[in-house]
Amino acid sequence: MDENCLAYGIEISDLDWEKTPASVKQLVKKMGQHIKQSEKELTDLKAQQEELLEKNNRTSKNSSSPPSLDPPNAEKHEKKNKSAKKRGGQLGHKGHSRFLYDESECSSVFNHHPENCRCCGEKLNGIDANPYRHQIVEIPPIKPIIVEHRLHQIECQQCDTLTRAKLPQDVHPSGYGVRVVALVTVLSGLYRHSQRMVQSAMVDVFGINMSLGTVNNLRLEASKKKESAVESAKIYVQNSRVVGADETSFAQGNVDGCNDKKSQGWLWVAVTPLVTYFQITLSRCSDAARNLLGENFSGILNSDRYAAYNWVGLEQRQLCWAHLKREFIKISERPGVSSEIGNALVKQQEKLFELWHRVRDGTLKRCEFQLLVLEIRNSLVLSLQEAADYEIGSQEKTPLAKTVRTCRQILKVEPALWLFVAVEGVEPTNNAAERAIRPAVIWRRTSFGSQTQAGSRFVQRMLTVVTTLKSQRRNVLDFMTSAVSAARSNSSTPSLLPDVADSSDQVINAA
Incomplete structure (x- = not known):
């Protein structure tokens, strides 16, 4: 038949x-x-429908997309039982009063004494040793300090040659002082203003007129002044004990001809507790990651599962559990077997973080934590192995096929999931790097990237300076003023590195 x-x-x-x-x-x-043929087309259409359905259900909980891109019907947060407490400060809460400046900083002090008793009207005499202090803070009208240098030209009576006087060595030919350069840089880098907004702020707030070209020239001058400090920060990060790394796209134009292939730019970040380093490259490959961390990187790398970091040994890596959580949730939202496997993985992840939170708040000892994690690890590996054992075609695009491939990939790097359990000072997530890179993402959205290689250097150096100084609680404007002043006087540039006495970060000796 x-x-x-x-x-x-x-x-x-x-x-x-x-x-x-x-x-x-x-x-x-x-x-x-x-x-x-019809059956094959129907199978393909079902696979496409399931893929589109998964994309439609993509949120910040099951993917790397930010919460701002969540659809309107997405659940923003977990439902919690409404608290019976009233809004505002609770009984016994320590209040916060307004900050008062020291008396030495006050330009004038007025003492006010009551003349009569508010109850009986009797005339009052005496001294209050601890009067109530009320301060008025005001900003005076800002007027720039303008110093004019007149260079006279005199004709020689002997040969009729005209000779003009030269500027003193300590007078910069740009026509702008160090604080103006520093201020333009801070407005651009710390507050992420466009060049036109910086130009407007300098006129409206400080009464200083300058062209857009001058704004750009001052930014580039400041960028060069902090080059050595940023390079020292890079070396410090590369020799640190624990480093968090992440990357995001950052477009670079070809106005200067340095990106004639119109390659996609990428902004990388390497984070330690007190120093953070940024770099922008036209590649997202392993070479860029090696340049970020150093060829001989011997510390512990905290990152996601991106392949560019695979040259670092698994024994030196801690993979981000926040990324894994999103993967597990994505698997649990797929139909059939994937849902069962995903729910099991999510359950083990939740158990792990319940214990980890207890370690952090001091209610669970690390040695006890390590013993309890063994059972979680075994259960998680079993669930991953159960999915990995399914046979799928090399080109299959069904939800189960996606689950199987994801679980196989996680199993390959499974030893790198648990370093934080054994080593103190290592976090289970890469949140520090993601928080550090968030301002860069906002900068990218408002500026659409940079147009030149010099612009990219300004971005990476300014992000390095701002993020590092904020983690050390140092003033960005003061640092930039000192850096520009030091460069103009040919003295040593101030350092971005923390004082040894204040540093809690352990540094490995360079090999």
Whole structure:
């Protein structure tokens, strides 16, 4: 019997099939092929529908997309029982009073004494040793300090040559002082203003007129002044004990001809507790990661599962559990077997973080934590292995196939999930790097990246300076003023590195 007849559910003996006219046989074969093709197309359409459904359900909880891109119907946060407490400060809460400046900083002090008793009207005499202090803070009208240098030109009576006087060595030819340069840089880098907004702020707030070209020139001058400090920060990070790394796209134009291939730019960040380093490259490959961390990186890397970091040994890596959590949730939202496996993985992740939170708040000892994690690890590996054992086609795009591939990939790097359990000072998530890179993402959205290589250098250096100084609680404007002043006087540039006495970060000796 022909297989095409079976496809139609037609039962016919071999003898009858032999007697069937050739034209009918040909028709049956064509219809059988049509059915197979239709079934294949239906399978493909189902796979596409499931893929589109997964994309439609993508949120910040099951993917790397930010909460700002969540659809309106997405659940923003977990539902919690409404508290019976009233809004505001609770009974016994330590209040916060307004900050008062020291008396030495006051330009004037006025003492006010009551003359009569507010109850009986009797005249009052005496001294209050602890009067109530009320301060008025005001900003005086800002007027720039303008110093004019007149360079006279005199004609020689002997040879009629005109000679003009030269500027003193300590007078910069740009026409702007160090604080103006520093202020333009801070407005651009710390507050992420565009060049036109910086130009407007300098006129409206400080009464200083300058062109857009001057704004850019002052930014580039400041960028060069802090080059050595940023390079020292890079070396410090590369020799640190624990480093968090992340990357995001950051477009770079080709106005200067340095990106003639129109490659996608990438902004990388390497984070330690007190020093953070940024770099912008036209690649997202392993070479860029090596340049970020150093060829001989010997510390512990905290990152996601991106392949550019795979040159770092698994024994030196802590993979981010926040990324894993999103993967597990994504798997749990798929139909069929994937849902069961995903729910099991999410359950183990939740158990792990319940214990970790207890370690952080001091209610669970690390040695006890390490013993309890063994059971969680075994259960998680079993669930991953259960998914990895399913046989799938190399080109299969079903939800189960995606789950199997993800679980196989996680199993390959499974030893790098648990370093934080054994090593103190290592976090289970890469949140520090993601927090550090967030201002850069905002900068990218408002500026659409940079147009030149010099612009990219300004961005990476300014992000390094601002993020590092904020983590050390140092003033950005003061640092930039000192850096520009030092460069103009050919003295040493101030350092971004923390004082040894104040540093809690352990640094590995360079190999």
